[in-house]
Amino acid sequence: MTIVQFEHRDGILDLGWGHPLPSLLPxxxxxxxxxxxxxxxxxxxxxxxxxxxxxxxxxxxxxxxxxxxxxxxxxxxxxxxxxxxxxxxxxxxxxxxxxxxxxxxxxxxxxxxxxxxxxxxxxxxxxxxxxxxxxxxxxxxxxxxxxxxxxxxxxxxxxxxxxxxxxxxxxxxxxxxxxxxxxxxxxxxxxxxxxxxxxxxxxxxxxxxxxxxxxxxxxxxxxxxxxxxxxxxxxxxxxxxxxxxxxxGAYGKHVALLRERYRTHRDALSDAMNADRPDGGWFLWLRLPDGVDAESLLTVAERHGTSFVPGPRFHVDRRGGSDRVRLSFSHLPPAELTEAARRLTVAIRSVLGQ
CATH class of the missing domain: 3.40.640.10 (Type I PLP-dependent aspartate aminotransferase-like (Major domain))
Incomplete structure (x- = not known):
């Protein structure tokens, strides 16, 4: 029986979902x-x-x-x-x-x-x-x-x-x-x-x-x-x-907890991808190496056990963004974010022939 929007796929550490970490829901x-x-x-x-x-x-x-x-x-x-x-x-x-x-x-x-x-x-x-x-x-x-x-x-x-x-x-x-x-x-x-x-x-x-x-x-x-x-x-x-x-006062305490926890998520994924840390929010906007297309990379990444949202989806009529991917750090715990980043890095290297 389907209850929630998120769809778990066995073997995939998915960086595409902009959803909260379930254990942080109050x-x-x-x-x-x-x-x-x-x-x-x-x-x-x-x-x-x-x-x-x-x-x-x-x-x-x-x-x-x-x-x-x-x-x-x-x-x-x-x-x-x-x-x-x-x-x-x-x-x-x-x-x-x-x-x-x-x-x-x-x-x-x-x-x-x-x-x-x-x-x-x-x-x-x-x-x-x-x-x-x-x-x-x-x-x-x-x-x-x-x-x-x-x-x-x-x-x-x-x-x-x-x-x-x-x-x-x-x-x-x-x-x-x-x-x-x-x-x-x-x-x-x-x-x-x-x-x-x-x-x-x-x-x-x-x-x-x-x-x-x-x-x-x-x-x-x-x-x-x-x-x-x-x-x-x-x-x-x-x-x-x-x-x-x-x-x-529950709201203030909860938001303070979220800032503390999601900061560790951000740092785990940013460090693993060697990417700039955003000052807030839930996402990394990762620039891909020259010669790597975001939508083509998605298929390869999923074969390696991770996923993301390709950059063109954030442009009207998908005109632009082929050199970018959006990675969410909200939905997975830090250890899984680090492993997802490793899988994505391997996928990128395979596209580059490395």
Whole structure:
């Protein structure tokens, strides 16, 4: 009976899955928070919720993210759901959206399902973003700004200010912000920046819980979407449980543990691959030797007992990235990461004829 998305393959140490290490999922603390939520809120935890989300969680998110107020926060069923909702209110089918390249590959289908045309752009080049936005009358720019998937890079404050100055709405998909292994990233807000947050990486993806930080006007538009108006707040019971989990201090303790543990994962894989260490997130964006194609290498790597996601999948229409692979260090323990890296190195050498 299939229950989870991850598919284990015998003999494969898979570096492709951007999933949490199962042993780091906080089953006990979450059970305690669920019991506390029912005790605190009673029947109110199980009925239809307030359209933008329950006040206790919205207020905690607002304080944690330094947004103006809870009125600027809308609770979602995760960042992907948030992106779909934002695309619904900001764009019409047939509109153009600028997409940072390379970027989170599953965002492509979310946007094209809305009937949007995707134009790749390098978000670091604000002038190019502005030129393409005007040329294509773009509805917004999509970017993963902090410890990005797949690159692990972050936009600097200067780059973010330069983008905001273009006047284009910017949709920041920001699920990795709290997973920093050096210093905390600086907060950034601007009137035309809409931020998508998620508890998938910091607590558990099975919660399907996140938020949108935006202007009160945009939050109001989100509450008037038909499915929200009809069904009330999204994922209401889980949202109140999260409010208890956060307010009890369990969230802060858990995220501190994740930073400590995932830092050791990062170091194990980076050292084994002789690759640069990203400052946060879950991924290495590995450049391949000259003459090695990412998608061709995948078949060879799996014969050697490991796997990854080829670089072209993170580019619109797979135009680019053939010299890169994304390696996840979140899902396997350090010893298995080291062994997976050894297998990948052997596969690369075999392609090179070494």
């Amino acid at each position: 089953t006990g603390a979450w059970a305690a928070a669920a019991a506390s939520a029912l005790q605190t809120y009673g029947w109110k935890a199980l009925t239809y919720g307030h359209e933008p989300g329950p006040a206790p969680l919205r207020e905690w998110i607002a304080s944690r993210t330094n947004v103006q107020s809870a009125e600027c926060t809308f609770v979602t069923a995760g960042a992907s759901h948030g992106l779909s909702l934002v695309a619904q209110v900001l764009a019409e089918p047939g509109n153009t959206v600028l997409v940072d390249s390379p970027t989170y590959h599953y965002a492509f289908k979310i946007l094209t399902d809305r009937g949007l045309e995707l134009i790749p752009v390098r978000a670091e080049d604000a002038d190019e973003v502005g030129r393409l936005a005007r040329q294509h009358r773009a509805a917004f720019l999509y970017v993963v700004p902090t410890f990005g998937n797949p690159t692990g890079r972050s936009l600097s404050l200067e780059q973010r200010h330069a983008l905001a100055a273009q006047g284009l709405p910017i949709v920041e998909d920001d699920p990795y912000r709290e997973l920093y292994y050096e210093s905390a990233p600086l907060p950034f807000t601007a009137g035309n920046v809409i931020s998508l947050g998620s508890f998938a990486k910091t607590v558990a993806p099975g919660l399907r819980l996140g938020w949108i930080s935006a202007t009160p006007e945009l939050v109001g538009r989100l509450t008037r979407i038909g499915s929200v108006h009809s069904g009330g707040g999204v994922n209401h019971t889980t949202a109140l449980t999260m409010a208890e989990f956060a307010g009890s």
